[in-house]
Amino acid sequence: MKTTDRPLILISNDDGLDYGGIQTLIAIARRLGDVVVVAPRQHQSGMASAITVSRPLRAMLHSDEPGYRVWQVDGTPTDCIKLAFSHLLGGRTPDLVLSGINHGYNAGISTIYSGTMGVVFEASAHLVPAIAFSHENYHPEADFTPCEATIEQVISAVLRDGLPTGVCLNVNFPNSASYPGMKITTTAMGHWESEYEHRVDPHGQDYYWLTGHYECDDPDDDSTDMYWLGKGWITVTPCHLDQTDFAAMPVVATMLDVAVAKG
Amino acid sequence: MKTTDRPLILISNDDGLDYGGIQTLIAIARRLGDVVVVAPRQHQSGMASAITVSRPLRAMLHSDEPGYRVWQVDGTPTDCIKLAFSHLLGGRTPDLVLSGINHGYNAGISTIYSGTMGVVFEASAHLVPAIAFSHENYHPEADFTPCEATIEQVISAVLRDGLPTGVCLNVNFPNSASYPGMKITTTAMGHWESEYEHRVDPHGQDYYWLTGHYECDDPDDDSTDMYWLGKGWITVTPCHLDQTDFAAMPVVATMLDVAVAKG
Numbered sequence: 001m002k003t004t005d006r007p008l009i010l011i012s013n014d015d016g017l018d019y020g021g022i023q024t025l026i027a028i029a030r031r032l033g034d035v036v037v038v039a040p041r042q043h044q045s046g047m048a049s050a051i052t053v054s055r056p057l058r059a060m061l062h063s064d065e066p067g068y069r070v071w072q073v074d075g076t077p078t079d080c081i082k083l084a085f086s087h088l089l090g091g092r093t094p095d096l097v098l099s100g101i102n103h104g105y106n107a108g109i110s111t112i113y114s115g116t117m118g119v120v121f122e123a124s125a126h127l128v129p130a131i132a133f134s135h136e137n138y139h140p141e142a143d144f145t146p147c148e149a150t151i152e153q154v155i156s157a158v159l160r161d162g163l164p165t166g167v168c169l170n171v172n173f174p175n176s177a178s179y180p181g182m183k184i185t186t187t188a189m190g191h192w193e194s195e196y197e198h199r200v201d202p203h204g205q206d207y208y209w210l211t212g213h214y215e216c217d218d219p220d221d222d223s224t225d226m227y228w229l230g231k232g233w234i235t236v237t238p239c240h241l242d243q244t245d246f247a248a249m250p251v252v253a254t255m256l257d258v259a260v261a262k263g
Numbered sequence: 264m265k266t267t268d269r270p271l272i273l274i275s276n277d278d279g280l281d282y283g284g285i286q287t288l289i290a291i292a293r294r295l296g297d298v299v300v301v302a303p304r305q306h307q308s309g310m311a312s313a314i315t316v317s318r319p320l321r322a323m324l325h326s327d328e329p330g331y332r333v334w335q336v337d338g339t340p341t342d343c344i345k346l347a348f349s350h351l352l353g354g355r356t357p358d359l360v361l362s363g364i365n366h367g368y369n370a371g372i373s374t375i376y377s378g379t380m381g382v383v384f385e386a387s388a389h390l391v392p393a394i395a396f397s398h399e400n401y402h403p404e405a406d407f408t409p410c411e412a413t414i415e416q417v418i419s420a421v422l423r424d425g426l427p428t429g430v431c432l433n434v435n436f437p438n439s440a441s442y443p444g445m446k447i448t449t450t451a452m453g454h455w456e457s458e459y460e461h462r463v464d465p466h467g468q469d470y471y472w473l474t475g476h477y478e479c480d481d482p483d484d485d486s487t488d489m490y491w492l493g494k495g496w497i498t499v500t501p502c503h504l505d506q507t508d509f510a511a512m513p514v515v516a517t518m519l520d521v522a523v524a525k526g
Contacts, residue, residue, distance in 0.1 A: 048311035048341075049375045056462070056470040078311075078376070083471055086458040109388055112312045112504055113341070121506075125372050125454040127480075154519065161518050166452065167511045183524040184516040186507045189429060191388040195349045199319070207319040208346055217390075223524045236519065238511035241375055243384075244449045248430045248501035253447040255424050256417065256499065261446040261486045 006067065007033035007095040007159055010123075012080045013102065014044040014115030017062065017072065021101030024144045025133060028152050029098060030068060032159060037062075037070040038080040038088055040115075045104075047115040049122065050076045057083055077115040081122040096159055097123035100133035101144055101151075107134070107172045107225040108188040108214055111239065120168035121241040129163040131155065136175040136229070147173045150182065150234055163238075170237040174229050182234040188224035190216040269330065270296035270358035270422055273386075275343045276365065277307040277378030278403075280325065280335065284364030287407045288396060291415050292361060293331060295422060300325075300333040301343040301351055303378075308367075310339045310378040312385065320346055340378040344385040359422055360386035363396035364407055364414070370397070370435045370488040371451040371477055374502065383431035384504040392421050393431040399438040399492070410436045413445065413497055426501075433500040437492050445497040451487035453479040 009029045013022045017039045029035045041060070052075045063070040071088055073080045081097065099119035106114040116132050123130035133151060135144060154171060163169070170187075173179070195212035216226050225235040253260045272292045276285045280302045292298045304323070315338045326333040334351050336343045344360065362382035369377040379395050386393035396414060398407060417434060426432070433450075436442070458475035479489050488498040516523045 043317070046314040046316045048313045048381070050311045050313040051309040051376050051473065053309040053473055054306070056472045057459070058468070058470055082455070082458050082473075086475075087461060087471065109504060111506060112384055112388075113314050118311070121375055125375075125452075127454075157518050164508070164511045164514055167508050167515075169515065182519065182521045184512050184519070184521060185524040186509070186512075187505055189388075189505060191390075192345070195345050196320070198350060205321070207321055208350065209319045210314065210316055210345075212349075228524055235524075236515060236521075238508040238515050239506040240508040240511070241372060241506065242450055242452060243374060243502040243504065243506060245427070245430050245501040245503040246449070248427050248503070249447050249449075251427055252430075252432065252499060252501050255420050256445065256447070258445045258447060258499075261448045261491055261498075 008092055009033045009035050009096050009098060010084055010094040011035060011037045011098045012039055012077055012119045013100055014040065014047060014077045015103060016040050016043060019103060019140055020142060021103050021135065021144065024148065025098055025101050028148060028155065032155055034067040036089060038084040039072055040077055040080055041072040041074045044076050044115045046113050047076045047118060048113050049078045049118040052076060052079050059083060059088060078118040078122045081119055085126055094128055097128050097130035102134035103140060103142055104138035105134055105136050105172055106132065106170060107229055107235065108190050108216065111170060111187055117170060124166050124168045124241045127165060129158050130168040131158060131171060133171045135173045146177050166240050166242065167238050170239050172225060172229055172235045174232050176232055179234050180232060182236055183228045185225040185228055185235040185237050186223045187237055188216045188226035190214055271355055272296045272298050272359050272361060273347055273357040274298060274300045274361045275302055275340050275382045276363055277303065277310060277340045278366060279303055279306060282366060282403055283405060284366050284398065284407065287411065288361055288364050291411060291418065295418055297330040299352060301347040302335055303340055303343055304335040304337045307339050307378045309376050310381060311376050312341050312381040313339045315339060315342050322346060322351060341381045341385045344382055348389055357391055360391055360393035365397035366403060366405055367401035368397055368399050368435050369395065369433060370492055370498065371453050371479065374433060374450055380433060387429050387431045387504045390428060392426040394418065394421060394434060396434045398436045409440050429503050429505065430501050433502050435488060435492055435498045437495050439495055442497050443495060445499055446491045448488040448491055448498040448500050449486045450500055451479045451489035453477055
């Protein structure tokens, strides 16, 4: 791909190339810059920031046009971004990394299991601004047309202004034909209840299917993504890959009777 | 397992039962409480907080003695903790969740790829205190004897005092016969360089092996885990599963010309 003056946008997801979500995102991004897609070859839902350590990766070139190149990698979403930075971008650093559009929300603590979010956290490690887009409708044929103007607006703003160092955005859309607007939100803490359905196979052996429902720790907290998605709004949650709890440092230091690190 | 007055300690890891690390941790924990181990059946290094969504899980009872029960699950470390809370603890909530001892550091942003950390983040989602232990020596036969007193001290302190809500501890040990002490640290931000080795197979096809070395964004920052591990100290980093960047919220609100969520 020729180097141009247009911004270079790297795109991945956790569903692979066949889903409408990534195709919608590619179409929008191609209006705004040169695009390289590095997508997983197989479905990678729930793969978080998992990386492949026990076997090597393969990359297959799927499309190659001026300003547009598409690869498939037989690994996780995070593998895709790592291999892009390491080899597939030919040494160029992208101006922006995009992930999604995921078919299904990545709100609440779904962010920690999400391969869609794994993409943007890996971009953050490389200090490149990144945006994850997810949509309530998990049907492969979901219509994302009502989201397109907002997606283009958010991408354009980040291309123009950047993001604070190490910050990525987690954008979620309810399944709706229109939206009252967008809110800047926090991640709703919580956990899944009744998380596995216990069944017995024809040979009398137990097995467990993942299922369940999300319980917010505080469903009335009107700062959270889950609260505003429930009211039909688009939510934008700034995230950081640093999971250090700075406020807890002096508490733990006192508890263990040791010093907080410095000098 | 009978219910007793002793604390209930749930243990997992990402290496499986055969490694010395988890066996060392089990031996220490059994001195302090009743222990249930739910460990992955296969190696799960680099699995982060990945969950199994496309097939059901199986759990096999491996040992069952008074105050001590061991399960193996054919899934990820996070699956192990989820299935424990959902079914394998018989409805009891553990007082503490332990992970490791991992053979290999989980310092710097390794925390985001680490199955060892996936265990403790899942415990945090259930609001249960949790501690991950990792050791520089990745050899399966590594000798963790010099760490045992400190591990018992940290576990005892958390059993006594708890941890702030949603906080877990990430404890790392250099490979050493003795230590100058322990520091409460932050996670060293950075990324891997030269991350894949490109090779060509006998059929002329490219493949890529994960390798590389970690580059700290600021190697002189004397608040970080990487800095103090490099000086031979034990590090304790308090972590939280909430990845919201609260400081970035007003910045992003201004950039997108929308409101920060509230009421």
